[in-house]
Amino acid sequence: MSDVARVAGVSVTTVSYVLSGKRAVAESTSQAVHRAVDELGFTLNTAARTLRTGRSNLVALVVPDIANPFYAQLAAGLEERLRGPGYHVVICNTQARRPLELAFLADVVEQRFAGVVITPFRLKAADFEPVRAAGIPVVVSADHWLDGLDQVVPDAVAAVRAAVEHAVASGRLRIGMIAGPRDAQGGDPRLDLLRVQAAEAGYAVPEEFVVRGEHTREAGDAGFTRLMSRPVHPDVIFCVNDVTAVGALDAAERLGVQVPEDVALVGHDDVVFASLVRPRLTTLRYPPLDVGHAAAALLTERSEGRVHSRTHRIPVTFVQRSTF
């Protein structure tokens, strides 16, 4: 800014007035400043606006891994809806690790982001305090609740009930799950929901039929392998997401386990490859593009002044293909 002042032959204060538009400045002075800005090859509008409004046009997408197709599609949906209003979507890959989750939230505050869309794994509601205190809108995309924040959540009760009823009807009464990590904040609501629905049907999901790990292909492979090594193994396994289910299919192929003859599999999400793998994956469809659109809508409403937190529920459907 002092370079601009020097070239324009005015004070830094005057440059600040011209760029911020906060005070009237003589037209000739204003022109001199803008000429100087052009001469210097600088286009300071955005940075000046950030200083003026205390807000950038960046929205952080804080997720474990953008290469997971669920998050890649969520990103596409978010970007599609935020491009028009002039926002940019910034990728923040956390690998579901708390230090990275915290580091990105700190960046969001330091750099005055316009908003955050986050799938937190190891964050408590209190960890969002600095972001909220800075007045930056947060949208959580997760199954567990974080007090006072806008959220996009799956509404999966009917779909899980349908899947459990299908299990009971086909005589698969040993219900297991490859669930999320034990130390995740909020536990694993997908496991909780499965247990509730199984109980309503008169069955249990016993601890020996549950394995826990990250939401990755490797964890799915390892989890399936452990479940099948038990003296009695489940005959239907719900997976915390499709990526995990694909890992389970990897293990089944290696171990010579027939899916669905020996054990049925149910994924979660219906990402693009769910219908590409063989056998085709039966899954609980939770469309990531819709999640991205809903998150964009919640963010936009907040920026426009909505005060109370809101939850957007997206219906999940039970999609039967070949693994169950």
Added chain:
Amino acid sequence: MSDVARVAGVSVTTVSYVLSGKRAVAESTSQAVHRAVDELGFTLNTAARTLRTGRSNLVALVVPDIANPFYAQLAAGLEERLRGPGYHVVICNTQARRPLELAFLADVVEQRFAGVVITPFRLKAADFEPVRAAGIPVVVSADHWLDGLDQVVPDAVAAVRAAVEHAVASGRLRIGMIAGPRDAQGGDPRLDLLRVQAAEAGYAVPEEFVVRGEHTREAGDAGFTRLMSRPVHPDVIFCVNDVTAVGALDAAERLGVQVPEDVALVGHDDVVFASLVRPRLTTLRYPPLDVGHAAAALLTERSEGRVHSRTHRIPVTFVQRSTF
């Protein structure tokens, strides 16, 4: 900034000196300014730095579609290497459309991005002039050449030769391709390379065995359908990428065409679902994570002062699976 000046009881010029660090200011004054910044709940460091250095910490990733797993993995590789040095990766989905490609380049200049990684479809070298004039490093990830820019390119000669030799050895002499769009800048270098290698082996890729379209699943489906409707159809089809090849598999299933018995298929990239589809996709492996890492390295070198443009070649390998 004028708010900070008011609260701190100093001039805007003084605030500018303190935040930019350009001139020495009394310690007590400096403390007053920083206290005011804290009180206002603003953390202006980044915006102030952008004004000072004329450069933000944002790197634009300008690609047709982040939901294409090739670009999602490229994004993950780029983000992984740029996070340490303090850069953020911004998603810019162009749908391969020129107006959006140009709009994102304009944003990059206006907002003083620190760099651009781009897979351009409808841009000429001249379209990059404003970005270059602004001194913003550009890395192109594409098969065709753009003068004077840093590039990551596939080195696919040996791999395509191996694939063509395999075709000839197995008596598949009617070589076809589902290629990229006709109006793309630079044409389709993957088609050119296939033609050169086929010619070296003594064969042609005749125009009636070539269809052109976008790099999408839908285009692969439509292209395969058109090729198979010809009086004589190819017995091996190269696809411009894996997503297109999956579209071809969709069409084959619908049409009752056996792959590879009736026609063999070769993809390009080896994205994660190439080994998940059935039959498993034979492909030309061009690993997106490596492309992301190479692009990050080229950007970093430029920021550190390298003057001449550089090209990073990534070896492509012929991966044989079940479609050929």
